[in-house]
Amino acid sequence: MNPTFSANPVSDLNQLFQYPFMVHALQAGTIVALVGALIGWFVVVRRESFVCHTLSVMSFPGASGAALAGLPLASGYFAFAVAGALAIAAGSRAGARRSLSHESAVVGTVGAVALALGFLFLSLYGGVLESVETLLFGSAVGISAGQVRTLALVGALAAIALAAIARPLLYASVDEQAARADGVPVRALAVAFLVLLALAVAAIAQIVGVLLTFALLVAPAATAQQLTARIGASLAIAVALALIEVWAALALTYFTNVALGFYVTTIALGFYALAHAARKLRHS
């Protein structure tokens, strides 16, 4: 296969869909963009982007621990992500009010310990080190049809669960004190959202890698929230941006043979910077 870029967009597109691995990558990328942008929207509203990053880092001990124990990799991903979410939930609220400094210390410690465990598992396993980079940055090429189906299932479940708790979760995220006074179970919702986020991130990180998860979840949502304060509009913009990001990055990777991660993160940063500048202009 020799990807050749021509001036004819139709033949370029035909080329993209010609290989099964590209079709799988496009399918997986589309699911990730849809689900990731929706969950990421709440991550941004709740100011939990550090938590989101840390939960995606959980994939590293998850994968290396599962390899060491001889279990399927996916079980390790999900187990460690949920364990991390519960550890963060248990540690981050010491009192009635949200303490940002305690929370960030807990999240950072959980992340560092997870990476230390991952490195320990990896050296016990004695596996090949190159897989570390695949784990961190993903590989668009190696996605099977079975993985796409699993991803679609987890994505659909996560979206349904999110829809079920969306209203009270938004209330609790925007005005915690009022929600608490209204009898909304703020603490339970926070834990439920963390677990949901952990499951989604574990599913996504298996496909796109640990470090890109953030660019696909948080960046589109943050960009959308810079552009509009209306809920429906910013959700729609977030999903649209995430889709553009994934599709454009996959196409660019195919034609230029440079790592997918570089394009995804560059496009994400570009959109965010533009939105930030637009907002600054409007307010000055």
Next chain:
Amino acid sequence: MFALPFIRDALLAGSAIAIASGLLGYFVVLRAQVFAGDALSHVAFTGALASAAAGLDLRIGLFTLTVALALAFAALGDHARADDVSIGVVFAWILGLGVLFLDLFNSSAGGSSGILGARALFGSIFALGAGPSAVAAIVALGLIAITLAVARPLLFATLDPAVALARGVPVGALGALFLVLVGVDAAEATQAVGALLMLGLLAAPAGAAHRLTVSPYAGMALSAALALASVWIGIALSYRIGALPPSSAIVLVAGAFYVLAALAGWRALPRSLGWMR
């Protein structure tokens, strides 16, 4: 154990880096900037790979990139405190650049990138050597001295930025200087415990200290002491147990300190908050 030169080098560099990270970490946690610290330590990976791709000494890329990014974070936010999302997006991009350099390095030098990548990500305190460990110790001592010198105004600027500004404290400049210090510390620690694990020394001992005391100077001392103890115990454990990498051992010990402190702090919560248990 102390007769071995690589252990002595590791203890020398490790102790200095631990004290610097413990002191800085106290402020990182107090200012809720752990994510910024995390980002600075992760981009060290890109720095190392960039200098590898260009064929330079690893440390040039490390220090240049972490300091540049620290200044960028300072410019992004009010009072030099950028919000999580801006940090995250910029930092994801720098990691994306890291992948690009990895590709370039792969195609130019071939093969050895796995080892270099793993070394940059996880460090190896036993492989430092005498010269680099002495340099690391001197830089860390400089960091400690500067941090102690600005500790008082930095504390003021952190706890009450508005009043500090009114009293003529240069809040923004202090915040920027602080991020640069954390950046230099990240580049330092990357050589010892690795880009991914540096956060363990920055967040865990300081988080534990914050759980145990509210007094700032006692907290700083405690944080530095816990970080130092983590490095010593970690190195000793890793020396005894061959399969345990030193970086993992150090961070796991630091994490254990944090858990112990959280349990102790939890029991000491006042009765009025008891319903939260």
